[in-house]
Amino acid sequence: xxxxxxxxxxxxxxxxxxxxxxxxxxxxxxxxxxxxxxxxxxxxxxxxxxxxxxxxxxxxxxxxxxxxxxxxxxxxxxxxxxxxxxxxxxxxxxxxxxxxxxxxxxxxxxxxxxxxxxxxxxxxxxxxxxxxxxxxxxxxxxxxxxxxxxxxxxxxxxxxxxxxxxxxxxxxxxxxxxxxxxxxxxxxxxxxxxxxxxxxxxxxxxxxxxxxxxxxxxxxxxxxxxxxxxxxxxxxxxxxxxxxxxxxxxxxxxxxxxxxxxxxxxxxxxxxxxxxxxxxxxxxxxxxxxxxxxxxxxxxxxxxxxxxxxxxxxxxxxxxxxxxxxxxxxxxxxxxxxxxxxxxxxxxxxxxxxxxxxxxxxxxxxxxxxxxxxxxxxxxxxxxxxxxxxxxxxxxxxxxxxxxxxxxxxxxxxxxxxxxxxxxxxxxxxxxxxxxxxxxxxxxxxxxxxxxxxxxxxxxxxxxxxxxxxxxxxxxxxx
Numbered sequence: 001x002x003x004x005x006x007x008x009x010x011x012x013x014x015x016x017x018x019x020x021x022x023x024x025x026x027x028x029x030x031x032x033x034x035x036x037x038x039x040x041x042x043x044x045x046x047x048x049x050x051x052x053x054x055x056x057x058x059x060x061x062x063x064x065x066x067x068x069x070x071x072x073x074x075x076x077x078x079x080x081x082x083x084x085x086x087x088x089x090x091x092x093x094x095x096x097x098x099x100x101x102x103x104x105x106x107x108x109x110x111x112x113x114x115x116x117x118x119x120x121x122x123x124x125x126x127x128x129x130x131x132x133x134x135x136x137x138x139x140x141x142x143x144x145x146x147x148x149x150x151x152x153x154x155x156x157x158x159x160x161x162x163x164x165x166x167x168x169x170x171x172x173x174x175x176x177x178x179x180x181x182x183x184x185x186x187x188x189x190x191x192x193x194x195x196x197x198x199x200x201x202x203x204x205x206x207x208x209x210x211x212x213x214x215x216x217x218x219x220x221x222x223x224x225x226x227x228x229x230x231x232x233x234x235x236x237x238x239x240x241x242x243x244x245x246x247x248x249x250x251x252x253x254x255x256x257x258x259x260x261x262x263x264x265x266x267x268x269x270x271x272x273x274x275x276x277x278x279x280x281x282x283x284x285x286x287x288x289x290x291x292x293x294x295x296x297x298x299x300x301x302x303x304x305x306x307x308x309x310x311x312x313x314x315x316x317x318x319x320x321x322x323x324x325x326x327x328x329x330x331x332x333x334x335x336x337x338x339x340x341x342x343x344x345x346x347x348x349x350x351x352x353x354x355x356x357x358x359x360x361x362x363x364x365x366x367x368x369x370x371x372x373x374x375x376x377x378x379x380x381x382x383x384x385x386x387x388x389x390x391x392x393x394x395x396x397x398x399x400x401x402x403x404x405x406x407x408x409x410x411x412x413x414x415x416x417x418x419x420x421x422x423x424x425x426x427x428x429x430x431x432x433x434x435x436x437x438x439x440x441x442x443x444x445x446x447x448x449x450x451x452x453x454x455x456x457x458x459x460x461x462x463x464x465x466x467x468x469x470x471x472x473x474x475x476x477x478x479x
Contacts, residue, residue, distance in 0.1 A: 021063055024342035028064040032339045034347060036069045036331070038100040039078040040364070043290040045071050047363040051356055059350050065343040070096070079105050086114055095334045098344050103137045104423055106147050106332040107415035110140050116333040117144040121345040130352070131374050137412055138330055147330035148348045150357065151366035153287040154324045154404050155216060155313050156397055158271075160280040160296065162306035167191055167280075178281075180317045181221070181253045184209055188262035191280070203451045207264030209281045210273055212288075214254070215426040216325045221250050223411045224319035247471075249316065251430070251464055258434040259441055259458045265431075283313060285327060289365040289397035310396040312404050326410040329366070358382050362390060367401055376402060422478055429471055437463075 026032065040048050052067045060066055072078040082099055084092035086109050095114065109115050122145065127135055130149060138147020157178065167173060171194055177183040188208035196205030211217060225246045257263040267273050270282035277296045295303045315322050333344045350356060357368040362382050368374055379398055383390045390398075413419070437458050444454035457463055 021342075021346075025337075025339040026064045026343060026346075028062060031060070031064040031066045032337075032343050033066045033068055034098060034340055034343050035096040036067060036098040036100075037072050037078060037081070037096040038069060039073065039075045040071055040100075041073070044364040047360050051351060051360055054356075055347060055350055060347070063343075063346060065346060067347055075105075082109070086112060097336055097340050098331050098333050098348075100329060101147060101332045102327070102329060103140075103147060103413065103415040104420035106138065106330070107140060107419065109332065109334070110146050111417075114334055115146045116335055116341050116344075117142075117146060118148065118333055118341070118345050119143075119145040121342060122349075126349070129371060130369050131371050133412070134328060134369055137328055137414060138332075140415060147332055148345070148352075149328050149330045149369045150348065150352050151287075151329045151361050151364070151369060152405070153285050153327045153329070153366050154401050154408075154410070155213070155220075155283055155327075156286050156289070156400055156404075157283050157311040157313055158274065158281065158292060159309045159311060160274065160306050161309040162304075163280040164309075165307075167194060170194060175311070178311060179314055180319075181314050182317045184281075184314055185253045185257045185262065188257050189260070192260070192262045203445065205261060207261055207279055209257075209263050209283075210265045210270040210279045211254075211263075211283045212270050212285070213427065214429075214431045215423045217254060218250060218426045218430075219413060220313075220323050220325050220411050221316060222246055223323040223409075224316045224321070225249060226320050244468075247468060248464065249318075251467070253316075255430055255434050255437075255464075255467075256459060259438045260455060261438070265435070286367075286397050286401040287327070287329075287365045289394045289401075290363070290391075292391075292393045292397065294391075294393060308393050308396070310393070310400045312400060312408070322408040323411055324404050324408040326405070326412045328369075328412075354378070362388070362398060365394065365397065367398070367405065374402075418478055422475070425474065425478060429474070430467075433467060 021027075036052075038045075038048060049069060052069045056066055072081050078099065081093065082095070082101075082105070085095040106115065127145075131152070134149040134152075135145050135147075138145055138149070140146055159178070171190055173187055173190060177187045191208035192205035194205075196203065222243075225243075227243050227246050254263065258265075264279055265273065266278045267276070269284070269288075270279060271284055271288055271291055271293075273279045274282050275293050275295065275297060277298065292308065294305055294308050296306050297303050313324055331344075331348055333341055333348075335341070351360070352369055354368070354370050354373045357370055358373045358378060359382065360366070361368045361373075362379055368378070372378065376399065379402065382388055383395055383398075413423070441451075441454045441458060445451055
């Protein structure tokens with residue numbers, strides 16, 4: 001009896017799919033091509049392309065859908081090409097049928113009326129299978145769906161444990177010191193002084209730490225310190241966002257360590273600074289874990305194998321709650337023809353089935369989007385497969401990320417008018433000043449000015465007040 005019931009159920013699903021395919025014009029004998037633009041490279045692109053090929057040879061072949069995926073290099077390059085296509089700039093390619101996006105990058109196209117509301121293609125029973133809240137970021141203050149969630153990530157703290165053990169043995173620092181941003185800043189100062197003491201040359205200490213995303217530092221830091229920050233049209237408030245005490249705490253724990261050489265940034269990404277030994281700690285998105293390396297390249301070109309420890313992100317000492325960023329990535333469907341729009345959702349539902357989504361996400365450094373895939377057991381089962389090829393560092397990263405999203409409160413930034421530009425501003429405002437001012441300090445020291453004298457203006461309260469006023473003015477102008 002049970003077998004007969006299951007057989008009938010499967011038959012009904014197949015028949016229903018066939019009815020929908022016919023309704024929206026799909027024909028296995030005359031396949032429709034769906035073009036997807038993404039920003040994946042290397043390991044992540046390979047993982048994506050393997051699944052696209054699998055779909056084309058199975059589900060796509062049965063239902064008359066061919067997926068063509070194209071990497072646009074980087075997220076910024078993808079965003080620029082999408083914007084140019086949407087504005088129909090001279091020389092721009094037409095919009096793809098689907099593109100990988102975050103809420104901020106998809107929102108402008110939603111405002112232009114270029115995105116498909118695909119909620120009509122999804123039953124509630126289907127959306128309920130995804131982790132709670134995953135569709136909300138792409139609703140854009142409606143009850144409609146404009147961004148199909150397929151992966152999730154958060155931030156991690158990565159430490160060269162081999163170098164740390166030497167440092168800890170000599171100075172008595174503890175991993176507990178890395179639980180707060182204040183502790184990281186103090187530890188970085190001690191590392192600078194310790195490395196300075198190892199050579200006869202004065203003031204040649206090395207930076208301890210660096211980070212990739214200053215916008216996340218701003219936004220999540222504000223949440224940790226109790227500020228209401230820009231997460232919707234209705235709640236955006238410059239006054240709340242630049243609370244005096246909070247803003248100075250952010251300054252004190254990033255800008256001041258940076259200009260003193262305790263923090264650093266040399267390469268484009270902090271992972272590269274870690275790999276070349278410029279830093280022994282950095283924070284980055286868990287999405288980057290396939291590129292985390294256990295090797296440090298020495299100045300003579302040789303490599304050293306080191307132990308790498310992945311830790312959860314620090315919080316501020318006065319944080320009311322532990323907060324971490326939620327960086328969900330989705331796919332937006334652009335308006336075209338009924339056949340292509342429907343075919344796009346067929347692929348996205350297939351791509352986010354538990355098995356397929358786990359294969360891509362775990363390989364690419366993400367966490368899956370389906371509730372059933374969002375478990376330690378599911379991820380362990382895939383990592384244990386011989387063909388998975390997941391490194392020990394990436395395994396650490398995945399489980400630390402999973403623990404973070406289960407034990408931290410998570411901040412989700414909802415898109416609103418100009419939110420993308422505001423995020424870019426937060427990314428660049430403090431960091432660019434820190435870089436320029438650090439360079440100015442080094443130039444003064446090269447001219448023979450004592451270190452403390454060279455730093456005197458830059459560590460002053462007046463310097464902070466000047467930046468604060470400029471920061472507020474620029475932020476107001478963006479509203």
